[in-house]
Amino acid sequence: MTQAEIKLCSLLLQEHFGEIVEKIGVHLIRTGSQSLRVIAHDTGTSLDQVKKALCVLVQHNLVSYQVHKRGVVEYEAQCSRVLRMLRYPRYIYTTKTLYSDTGELIVEELLLNGKLTMSAVVKKVADRLTETMEDGKTMDYAEVSNTFVRLADTHFVQRCPSVPTTENSDPGPPPPAPTLVINEKDMYLVPKLSLIGKGKRRRSSDEDAAGEPKAKRPKYTTDNKEPIPDDGIYWQANLDRFHQHFRDQAIVSAVANRMDQTSSEIVRTMLRMSEITTSSSAPFTQPLSSNEIFRSLPVGYNISKQVLDQYLTLLADDPLEFVGKSGDSGGGMYVISILTTCHLLSSFLSRFGSRCARIFRLVLQKKHIEQKQVEDFAMIPAKEAKDMLYKMLSENFMSLQEIPKTPDHAPSRTFYLYTVTILSAARMLLHRCYKSIANLIERRQFETKENKRLLEKSQRVEAIIASMQATGAEEAQLQEIEEMITAPERQQLETLKRNVNKLDASEIQVDETIFLLESYIECTMKRQ
Amino acid sequence: MAGNKGRGRAAYTFNIEAVGFSKGEKLPDVVLKPPPLFPDTDYKPVPLKTGEGEEYMLALKQELRETMKRMPYFIETPEERQDIERYSKRYMKVYKEEWIPAGPKPKKAKDAGKGTSLTNTADVLKKMEELEKRGDGEKSDEENEEKEGSKEKSKEGDDDDDDDAAEQEEYDEEEQEEENDYINSYFEDGDDFGADSDDNMDEATY
Numbered sequence: 125m126t127q128a129e130i131k132l133c134s135l136l137l138q139e140h141f142g143e144i145v146e147k148i149g150v151h152l153i154r155t156g157s158q159s160l161r162v163i164a165h166d167t168g169t170s171l172d173q174v175k176k177a178l179c180v181l182v183q184h185n186l187v188s189y190q191v192h193k194r195g196v197v198e199y200e201a202q203c204s205r206v207l208r209m210l211r212y213p214r215y216i217y218t219t220k221t222l223y224s225d226t227g228e229l230i231v232e233e234l235l236l237n238g239k240l241t242m243s244a245v246v247k248k249v250a251d252r253l254t255e256t257m258e259d260g261k262t263m264d265y266a267e268v269s270n271t272f273v274r275l276a277d278t279h280f281v282q283r284c285p286s287v288p289t290t291e292n293s294d295p296g297p298p299p300p301a302p303t304l305v306i307n308e309k310d311m312y313l314v315p316k317l318s319l320i321g322k323g324k325r326r327r328s329s330d331e332d333a334a335g336e337p338k339a340k341r342p343k344y345t346t347d348n349k350e351p352i353p354d355d356g357i358y359w360q361a362n363l364d365r366f367h368q369h370f371r372d373q374a375i376v377s378a379v380a381n382r383m384d385q386t387s388s389e390i391v392r393t394m395l396r397m398s399e400i401t402t403s404s405s406a407p408f409t410q411p412l413s414s415n416e417i418f419r420s421l422p423v424g425y426n427i428s429k430q431v432l433d434q435y436l437t438l439l440a441d442d443p444l445e446f447v448g449k450s451g452d453s454g455g456g457m458y459v460i461s462i463l464t465t466c467h468l469l470s471s472f473l474s475r476f477g478s479r480c481a482r483i484f485r486l487v488l489q490k491k492h493i494e495q496k497q498v499e500d501f502a503m504i505p506a507k508e509a510k511d512m513l514y515k516m517l518s519e520n521f522m523s524l525q526e527i528p529k530t531p532d533h534a535p536s537r538t539f540y541l542y543t544v545t546i547l548s549a550a551r552m553l554l555h556r557c558y559k560s561i562a563n564l565i566e567r568r569q570f571e572t573k574e575n576k577r578l579l580e581k582s583q584r585v586e587a588i589i590a591s592m593q594a595t596g597a598e599e600a601q602l603q604e605i606e607e608m609i610t611a612p613e614r615q616q617l618e619t620l621k622r623n624v625n626k627l628d629a630s631e632i633q634v635d636e637t638i639f640l641l642e643s644y645i646e647c648t649m650k651r652q
Numbered sequence: 653m654a655g656n657k658g659r660g661r662a663a664y665t666f667n668i669e670a671v672g673f674s675k676g677e678k679l680p681d682v683v684l685k686p687p688p689l690f691p692d693t694d695y696k697p698v699p700l701k702t703g704e705g706e707e708y709m710l711a712l713k714q715e716l717r718e719t720m721k722r723m724p725y726f727i728e729t730p731e732e733r734q735d736i737e738r739y740s741k742r743y744m745k746v747y748k749e750e751w752i753p754a755g756p757k758p759k760k761a762k763d764a765g766k767g768t769s770l771t772n773t774a775d776v777l778k779k780m781e782e783l784e785k786r787g788d789g790e791k792s793d794e795e796n797e798e799k800e801g802s803k804e805k806s807k808e809g810d811d812d813d814d815d816d817a818a819e820q821e822e823y824d825e826e827e828q829e830e831e832n833d834y835i836n837s838y839f840e841d842g843d844d845f846g847a848d849s850d851d852n853m854d855e856a857t858y
Binding site: 139140141142143144145160173175176177180183184197212213214216217220221232236237238625626628629630631632633 | 700701702705706708709710712713714716717719720723725726727728729780
């Protein structure tokens with residue numbers, strides 16, 4: 125884990141879980157797997173707090189544990205999982221677009237709590253939705269459960285590994301920590317039986333209470349005497365599936381940009397068909413026959429078979445190789461590399477200027493090129509070209525390839541060729557992204573801290589106004605209270621708000637770049 | 653030695669033309685200090701994307717940040733004691749549900765002989781074992797309960813629970829009687845809402 129990543133993890137943990145958890149988490153990320161006592165000793169925190177922090181981290185799937193021989197339990201942190209926390213808004217928003225508010229709240233609850241039983245999720249979401257609905261209406265548990273089942277079917281939520289049931293029969297002393305197992309086919313299996321029964325009962329108790337205001341609902345209902353039907357079955361959000369979805373989205377939009385809407389629809393159909401059959405990191409989708417595609421096209425597109433075939437041929441012949449014939453019918457990963465290249469290019473544009481981008485594209489195209497040739501092909505004056513080349517070289521976006529003419533490698537008699545390896549350039553950029561997000565978060569925290577006094581004041585004034593309005597105050601009094609915040613202060617607040625929003629938005633967008641770069645690096649490494 | 657050629661005139665081992673400086677031209681100054689902290693950029697950055705989706709995500713992000721702070725998972729650092737107990741502090745405290753997973757059970761001494769480690773680690777391991785042996789069910793059940801402020805851990809009669817349950821009950825009452833926005837009747841499903849909390853029932857205020 126690089127320093128930049130560790131810094132970012134520490135900032136994220138601190139923001140979401142507080143300082144103690146951050147200390148423990150960062151320590152684990154830095155030092156690899158450790159046992160409980162060592163952690164407590166090294167970080168200087170009390171055992172009690174370490175345990176609490178570890179519980180929180182394990183609950184959120186950020187730390188895993190393992191039993192080593194000699195009965196020692198060691199904890200290990202997953203740094204990449206911590207970095208995913210940046211992406212929570214994107215996950216939730218995606219679910220909203222796919223499954224509307226219910227789905228959105230389900231995923232939000234799962235992300236906020238790490239692991240939850242299905243009944244807990246359904247209950248929470250139903251309650252939240254009921255609060256936003258009009259008085260007297262309540263959210264049906266069945267509807268929430270339906271959405272949950274749909275999410276499970278499309279693999280957006282999955283079961284957590286659980287304690288194996290055979291452990292009870294073990295005669296010897298139980299191990300200090302169970303090894304959790306999960307059966308592959310059980311991962312998306314929703315406990316169906318309990319669902320139906322529960323739904324009815326809950327609904328009735330809900331309906332009873334519907335007449336009275338929620339606050340007066342009796343604390344005691346018969347339901348709670350019985351144990352939860354799906355005790356021990358915990359669900360978590362399946363982040364890989366979300367990533368797959370993002371990737372598909374990126375591919376489809378790239379196709380749409382390059383060609384027209386219809387071809388992007390075709391590609392989208394192909395991807396959707398292979399959503400569940402292909403694992404998330406496969407380089408190609410399963411081969412699909414054009415008949416299948418034809419049958420699965422969305423209803424709105426009534427294009428004939430011939431037109432479809434034409435489109436497919438077009439896609440296949442495209443130099444970017446989105447779609448390949450027969451053997452590999454989906455060049456998913458090729459597209460990712462193209463997208464990565466585009467990102468690299470655009471980052472160049474912003475940082476070094478369009479000429480630099482031109483040089484970069486040229487070197488990319490020619491694979492290996494000499495300095496003199498760069499000037500000629502790019503049509504840029506020699507001095508500038510050299511300047512830019514060296515700048516890029518120093519930033520490690522380019523590398524030099526030496527080809528000696530003579531065995532003694534004399535510099536004056538050696539060819540030096542510039543070349544770009546996308547992989548290393550991608551890594552460089554990724555590292556920069558981590559640093560920039562860390563900077564953004566720090567700056568945001570700094571800004572908020574600077575204006576803390578002002579923020580608190582404005583919050584207090586708002587609270588006063590709200591309470592006065594509730595008790596029915598006159599307009600004049602409200603005016604007076606509002607004037608407690610002077611105009612320049614108001615302006616300061618405005619600026620602060622604008623800055624914080626900008627910083628937040630930048631974080632979200634840098635995270636998109638990070639996603640693309642990370643998936644590219646991952647699939648390239650897999651292919652090698 | 654070999655570098656001193658031509659009476660002080662510099663000569664390079666490679667063709668200086670290739671690097672870009674013509675013969676005799678002034679070389680750039682030697683850099684004597686670190687580069688500036690915020691160098692001027694010649695080019696403005698690309699503007700941020702704006703759109704309905706982005707705005708929604710922005711609002712979500714800020715909301716999530718706030719919510720996380722209020723969740724029981726957010727463990728606050730205990731403040732150091734101040735010299736003077738401020739009166740206003742009492743009224744500014746935020747009441748958060750305490751999330752305690754199946755935590756330490758100091759009275760549980762029935763160690764089934766790990767043997768390989770010191771007593772301390774055995775104890776600690778036993779606690780973790782407790783935590784895990786009950787399965788995540790126990791832990792999260794408690795988490796669910798705790799979160800609502802109603803602690804009932806009456807699973808399979810564990811005596812040691814009473815200790816914790818007792819402490820938590822006191823805390824529980826204190827929290828429930830507090831005038832706050834939390835709906836006291838709201839609780840997690842399923843868990844044995846055992847006899848102990850009966851006395852709380854009468855005091856439930858609305």
